[in-house]
Amino acid sequence: MYGMLLESVHYFVQKEYGEDVWLEVLKVSQCKYTVFNTHQVYPDHIMADLARALESITTESYIDIMNFFGKCFVRYFSNYGYDKTIKDIGRTFTEFLESVDNIHSQFTLSYPKMKSPSMYLTEVDEKGCVLVYRSIRQGFTHYLMGQLHEIANHLFNLELQTEVLDSQFSDVNGKKIVIVTFRLNFDNEQYMKMKTEKAAHLETTPLSPFSCDLLLRLFPFGILFNPTMAITGCGEKIIEVAGKGGKEKLLLKPITKYFRLRRPKGISFTWKNTFYLKSVMFEVELLRGELMKTNLLECPEEKKSTEEATIEIEGKSISPYSLRRESQPGLKNILLKGQMQYLKDINAIIFLCSPVINDINELPDLGLYLNDLNQHGLSKEMVLAGWHHNSKLELMFDKAEQRATELENSHALLDTWKRRGDDLLYSMIPKSVADRLRSGSSPLSTCETFDNVTIMFCELVGFNSSTVEDAMELVSTMNAVFSCFDYLMDKFDVYKVETVGQIYMAVSGAPEKSETHASNICDVSLNMVEHVDQLQIPSGTKVGVRIGIHSGPAVAGVVGIKLPRYCFFGDTVNTASRMQSTSTPGMVHISATTKSLLPDGKYRFDERGSVKLKGKGDMETYWLFENIL
Template sequence: MYGMLLESVQYFVQKEYGDEVWSDILRISECKYTVFNTHQVYPDHIMADLAGALESITTMSHNDYMTFFGKCFVRFFSNYGYDNTIKGTGRHFTDFLENVDNIHIRFRLSYPKMKSPSMYLTEVDENGCILVYRSTRQGFTHYLMGQLHEIAKNIFKLKLEIKVLETRISEANGKKIIIVTFRLNFENGHYMKMKTEKESHLETSPLSPFSCDVLLRLFPFGILFNSAMMIIGCGEKIIEVAGKRGKQKLLLQPITKYFKLRRPKGISFTWKNTFYLKSVMFEIELLRIEFLKENSLKCPGKKESSEDEREIEIDGKSISPYSLRRDSQPGFKNILLKGQMYYLKDIDAIIFLCSPVINDINELPDLGLYLNDLNQHGLSKEMVLAGWQHHSKLELMFDKAEQRSTELENNHALLDTWKRRGDDLLYSMIPRSVADRLRSGDSPLSTCQTFDSVTIMFCELVGFNSTTVEDAMELVSTMNAVFSCFDSLMDRFDVYKVETVGQIYMAVSGAPEKSDSHACHICDVSLCMVKHVDQLQIPSGTKVGVRIGIHSGPAVSGVVGIKMPRYCFFGDTVNTASRMQSTSTTGMIHISATTKNLLPDGKYRFSDRGSVQLKGKGEMETFWLFDNEIQ
């Protein structure tokens, strides 16, 4: 949604509740925007989040605040003069309701990315009307109700009552559309009186009925179709565009075969939509390639694969449909028709009274048209000569720009997704704090840190041998199951997994984030690892065990390497912890006296193992660690 809608919310919330409440709801809704720009596009959920935040600190409901926001927008857009546009739609509130879609089309030049809803009336009487609202946005029903209340009250001086009759969700063009049917109760007697007078005037008119052919001669690009969406009549210029036997091609054919609905946007080309949106300006694109396909010739020596790939003969030359879609062939460009749908009650059909949209006289050859093909009445020829039909061309340009913008937004979203996956992969290799420093431009050497005291743990999987390919595959599967289980335990105990090398799992606590309880954290996670391995169900059914060694002391850490860089630890503490693991036994946790002295009394049980000969260290006093709950 555009920022103007959120600007109105901010202005009136600050006016009604104060700046402090506005700051509170921004914080509660976790909205990262503090100022909204009129022409900037923001996520749709922001408005609902603001309403939810207001609900949490006041007594009103979420729906009440969405209604309030709708009223705020109507009050706010009067500052831009948009209330005059509404007043100019007609004398009555019903006139405005019938022309809402036309107003949205008018505003698309200023707000090209606007995803406007569609509205039409199905029943009108002296007490009001039934309004059908269609939108791709969900959760804005009460917002619309607030807008209608405020427009009826302040612009048309009416008291309006709104009742929701039905809410349903359908799907069109791969998008979910919410459809809400409202009953609007208001004083509509003046509109009905005017409508009755018009109808009575037509009934008493001395004019006699005339043939539809007269309309089709007046509108040479007009199209007549019935409730089954079958073409039952065409203007002479449409028949000429269709080529040989044009009339036979078009009559009793589905209109959607040769014509594509471009506007109103977001609706399907159906009888119901064209009937109820009679007051809305329609734009339909004549698909010229469909006419040319029917005269296509199979190229000699070329295997025919499908209708879309079949080449078309134009002036004795074979042209591919792809070339036509690029509008590269003069005289065969699609024609955009713009006009109004008019219902003919006597024959239960709709006629599309339209004219081609032409930018200037230089475009006529590309369309295969001439000035004398245009309507003899009205200003069609004069507008082409003067180049006045820029409005529709600008809309087409905006459509293309909007499509490119949507593609760009999708690419940005995809980029964010892959960036997040890349971050997750990077943070699994290097601590977040270190990775962020490297991203900011720091050299790898600057990430080196010295820690006065950390606790390092080595854990080895034991209990199987890999002598064959099958054994190796079983080993990989088992290691994946066990190490994935260990990974899930690390964050619970504030322990950082350093690496796995073969069947060895290395972890540290107290680095890179310093902690005074690093020895406790390593011991706690080691006890859990022993328990989980005993309880873990290995897919292959292999029974495995672990032997763990732990030592505490100073260490140095840093990122090493260019390809596949790793966050590594160096120092005598690492070597000693590795020796503690290699001299441990299956199912046991082997800790040094240094680590034991860092553990609180009473939390763990120890068993003195005595002096143990460690390679490169000589004899050291070591202990077995047990959970205090184990008897």
């Protein structure tokens, strides 16, 4: 659907419910568009998604919301002056309903990719009418009802009541079509009075009958067919286009064999549809390919091979199998546009039409000449003046759509790079701290004191990097080991602070406070020891880790402008570093402070005794093991 429909929803939801509700609707519906462009085409499901989101936020039902959306569109398009177009269609609401398809047809110039529904009336009386609605879109029944109510009320000053009589699905040309029959109740006396007066006028001015041949001479592209959809008469130009023996070729043959219905869209080419849509503009395509096949099959020279059979057009013999549509002059399909009229006297329908020609240069491709067009009307003048020529306008719309697509792609690329930037930022600074900085807070405001955290230092041991080859092996091994550690950090709710050389630092309890920070660090430390023992190093080098842990207060904040880091400061950091430096490979060395914070029965401890730490003196420390009992 075009963006104008969604623009109307955007505008009136903001107006009726407020900006906050609209933002919440976008969030709940997971709509990636924050604004909608009038001439850009969007997926059909967005409208229903927005309605369901608004239903979940408000107390209104989905049906009422879709009805509201339909009314919003009518109110919104009045800003573009389209309400004047509707008022100028006819004097009554019924005349508007009879001409809806014609309105859609006219708007295809401004909205060339519009997939408009089809509507026609089957019954009309003084109390209203019966409307049949057909569309390839499903779920828009109540949206249409909202539009009809708003048009009847505000443009024709009528009170309208709608009732769904029937709803079903049909398959037309491989497409699933929804068909809904409505009963529209309103004051229709004015239309019925006009209809009665028109019929009385015709009765008081009787005219002498004339033959259908005269009618077909007046409309040289006209087609006459009966209720069985068999062709009973053709204009002289249609017969000429059919080639040699054209009259015998077309008469009493099914009209669907040589003609294809192009508009109204979404309906099949049947007697019922053409009868009820007699007030709608039709577009029917003459299939030159089918005519060529008929010429080939009726070739009198039976011995001639299929490859040698030819078709004579304008005195030229051309093989139909060497042709492609529009590849040869005079072989392009002809699009006929006009109105279906029912002839009661002979129980037939005549298609009064003219060929659609964009400009005079297209005539040779169609195999037509200017003198072939109707002598009455403005067909010739329109071709000469180029009134039908809209290629420049279509080109302008194509460019606008291309720019809209490029803008959409740019937004998608921007989102991708923003996400990558966020991932990079969050790898250096905790998400909660980074979001505060992006909201405008100063770096100093990120400094925070934590009463109790647990800090771990881990060092890789077992390397000898005396040569360049050894150094490269060290880097490769550290990458494999530290990547494994990074995975464990997320698993145990531990924040990786930094790596300096072969030292890996992590903390729990900051920046997100946790009551189990000591257990988290101890669990991840024991897993680190276990994973290093099992890790397959590409070079085959046997590495180990020695880990030190201490708990206590600390201060943390963002430091630096270039490559900013989230750093920790305080005596707890220094003590944890000393615990690591005095540890032994494959062991987890913890302080008495950390041991006091661990739950009973979960871990096993071996008392190491008093250990002298630089700058701290003697401290009671322990080896930590997992309790396997």
